[in-house]
């Protein structure tokens with residue numbers, strides 16, 4: 435396990451409450467540059483809330499989010515995405531009605547400065563941006579074997595294919611870091627393997643990840659280090675072998691089930 439100076443993304447002393455309920459209680463943890471960092475913990479531990487704080491969807495009461503050495507706590511989600519920090523989102527009912535390809539094209543950011551260009555140049559710039567987006571979308575869909583379904587509505591995809599589409603949507607932004615919240619939930623085992631392989635390949639290309647997941651095979655295969663959250667706190671961090679041998683961790687899971 436390696437923490438600290440090689441961190442690409444860090445949560446520092448994050449605190450967040452919903453009314454009287456403390457969802458995150460002074461959470462500090464980091465995500466390795468070039469690595470795949472796991473977050474596990476019982477339901478209600480605060481995992482998704484933490485990802486919302488990191489992604490900029492929710493503001494914490496206190497604490498800071500550091501990305502590539504800079505405090506990004508005050509930045510809204512779209513500006514974090516522009517800096518290379520993004521996350522997957524479930525394909526909503528509305529997006530499900532659109533085709534697979536349209537889902538990707540919608541994820542592409544508008545070109546900076548587009549609005550201030552004269553009309554002639556703007557048209558050219560927009561056209562070029564659209565062509566680039568199309569090229570990028572086609573390449574991504576081919577990589578995950580969904581190009582043949584490009585014109586199908588997203589709703590027609592299986593659970594696992596939807597997860598791949600969600601990941602591709604995030605990849606349209608060419609991120610340095612992607613947060614994945616339960617990428618294997620509701621996915622058949624064959625596709626879980628494909629998703630894991632794809633994440634590994636992307637890691638090999640230099641991308642870093644944070645993954646929340648209940649599928650321990652996926653966590654064991656991909657993640658180091660792994661942070662264990664329980665009741666809004668970091669219980670422990672370590673390799674899969676280390677956290678599996680920790681009785682506090684097993685107790686927390688049993689407590690979560692009871």
Ligand code: ADP
Pocket residue numbers: 452457475476477478479480481482483484
């Ligand atoms: P996890 O992803 O680890 O299962 P969450 O981060 O989704 O847990 O939720 C942590 C706790 O915060 C849960 O008890 C949940 O009910 C509560 N919670 C999450 N979001 C809200 C919200 N918007 N309003 C009130 N309570 C919330």
Ligand code: MG
Pocket residue numbers: 481482483
């Ligand atoms: Mg969750």
